[in-house]
Amino acid sequence: MEKAIYESMNAAIKLLDKQAVIANNLANISTVGFKESFNLFIKDKNVQNLYKTYNQNVKEYYNLYPGTLIHTQRKLDLVVKDNGWLAIKDINGQEAYTKNGHMKINQEGKLTVQNYEVIGNNGNIKIPNDINLKISSNGIIKKVKKTKDSIIESTIGSLKLVRLPNNNLVQKENGLFYLKKDNLNQYKNVLHDGSVRIQPEMLEASNVNPTKNMIDMISNARQFEMNMKIISVCDQNTEYANQLFNINN
Numbered sequence: 001m002e003k004a005i006y007e008s009m010n011a012a013i014k015l016l017d018k019q020a021v022i023a024n025n026l027a028n029i030s031t032v033g034f035k036e037s038f039n040l041f042i043k044d045k046n047v048q049n050l051y052k053t054y055n056q057n058v059k060e061y062y063n064l065y066p067g068t069l070i071h072t073q074r075k076l077d078l079v080v081k082d083n084g085w086l087a088i089k090d091i092n093g094q095e096a097y098t099k100n101g102h103m104k105i106n107q108e109g110k111l112t113v114q115n116y117e118v119i120g121n122n123g124n125i126k127i128p129n130d131i132n133l134k135i136s137s138n139g140i141i142k143k144v145k146k147t148k149d150s151i152i153e154s155t156i157g158s159l160k161l162v163r164l165p166n167n168n169l170v171q172k173e174n175g176l177f178y179l180k181k182d183n184l185n186q187y188k189n190v191l192h193d194g195s196v197r198i199q200p201e202m203l204e205a206s207n208v209n210p211t212k213n214m215i216d217m218i219s220n221a222r223q224f225e226m227n228m229k230i231i232s233v234c235d236q237n238t239e240y241a242n243q244l245f246n247i248n249n
Contacts, residue, residue, distance in 0.1 A: 033099030084196030
């Protein structure tokens with residue numbers, strides 16, 4: 001009976017973890033460039049617990065399939081194609097990566113995404129006031145000046161675009177992707193990849209499937225209730241057994 005309670009309690013805890021992941025997915029349906037995640041529980045056949053059942057390891061996976069493309073006709077919007085990433089700085093100054101290409105210019109003239117500074121390929125990018133911008137498919141930002149006879153373009157800076165193996169990335173609570181600790185030495189200095197291309201004046205929507213996540217949430221809730229009922233029944237059976245034991249004595 002203790003084993004049944006133990007396994008049901010373990011299952012309930014895992015279901016709560018799954019619900020938290022699903023809730024986060026659903027909360028970010030409208031977040032540009034968001035990638036849904038999910039947990040897999042893998043039995044560790046080398047480790048057994050007190051009740052001779054195998055422990056389980058939790059592995060988090062990400063659905064990195066592209067979301068729907070949205071035409072915005074806004075010059076500071078972009079989509080990073082394929083498995084390329086836009087490099088930015090988090091609040092701690094650490095390099096992170098995102099698919100969110102909804103850039104803005106802050107009061108200091110810096111490009112930002114969700115208030116995080118966008119990293120330039122050749123240093124900081126400073127955007128002058130009141131100019132026309134053009135972002136090329138290779139991430140080069142140009143100032144465009146029109147005259148009566150011609151159009152003059154001058155380079156302001158270049159976005160840092162990188163390409164990293166998807167299984168080397170981990171997503172944190174801020175929604176940004178980072179290199180896993182095990183891969184920091186291998187990719188100590190992540191360099192700009194000139195082969196990465198962007199699509200200007202477009203955004204990539206979240207790839208969260210709301211229908212699937214809602215079905216999973218309902219299914220998890222029912223399984224959680226079932227495990228709670230098992231625990232309750234086991235508790236009642238223990239109480240009845242104690243009563244019978246007291247009667248016999």
